[in-house]
Amino acid sequence: RGDGEGLRGQRPRPREGHRGTPERRRVPAGARDGDRHVDRAVTLVGTGGKADGVAGTYEGDVLVGRPVTITGAGRETTELRGTSIAVTVAQQVTMEHLTVPAPKTCILQRKGSHLRITDCTIRGAAEDGIGYEPSPETILEMRDCTVTQTGDGVDLESTQGLIVNSTFIANRDDGLDYDGDACVTCIGCRFADNGDDGIEIRIATHTQAV
Secondary structure (H helix, E strand, C coil): CCCCCCCCCCCCCCCCCCCCCCCCCEEEECCCCCCCCCHHHHHHCCCCCCCEECCCEEEEEECCCCCCEEEEECCCEEEECCEEEEEEEEEEEEEEEEEEEEEEEEECCCCEEEEEEEEEEEEEEEEEEEEECCCCCCEEEECCEEEEECCCEEECCCCEEEECCCCCCCCCCCEEEEEEECCCEEEHHHHHHCCCCCEEEEECCCCCCC
């Protein structure tokens, strides 16, 4: 409800090996007591579970160190607003229906992580919209997203992945920056008004289709 009611488990956590429904935790954006702790929900939810955010703004940086899904009520109404790096992805993580603004980097993928991100807006970072600790084992799957007002929209350093139907607009440097041995396919994307290049390629090995 967004009324400060605290975190609520919607379903019990399945026991080890139980083929039940993954645990879900609802994260309110309560104005009365400032209980806007996405990181707390991520900590409490079981592996493979889901943290649901209602409409509102969630302040603070989040480290996601287990396989979870973070879902907003819509990117027009749900923000994960970081103070430095909004979301650090260290495992297999799904993000959907959110806006992620941050002063430094919106999302940082650590080595070997796997990010699936759908229907999100990434904006306002001084450095990268999505940045990386370089590793060929790191995977990005992006669909139907907008990346705007960042340095490099997505700085693909030795990354594998797929980017589909996404928009890179009004970034100060490049929309997509291919570095190292990045191997990322880009399909049906739009690039406009980026300060340097829509797509910059500085590598010997890459896979790309536009």
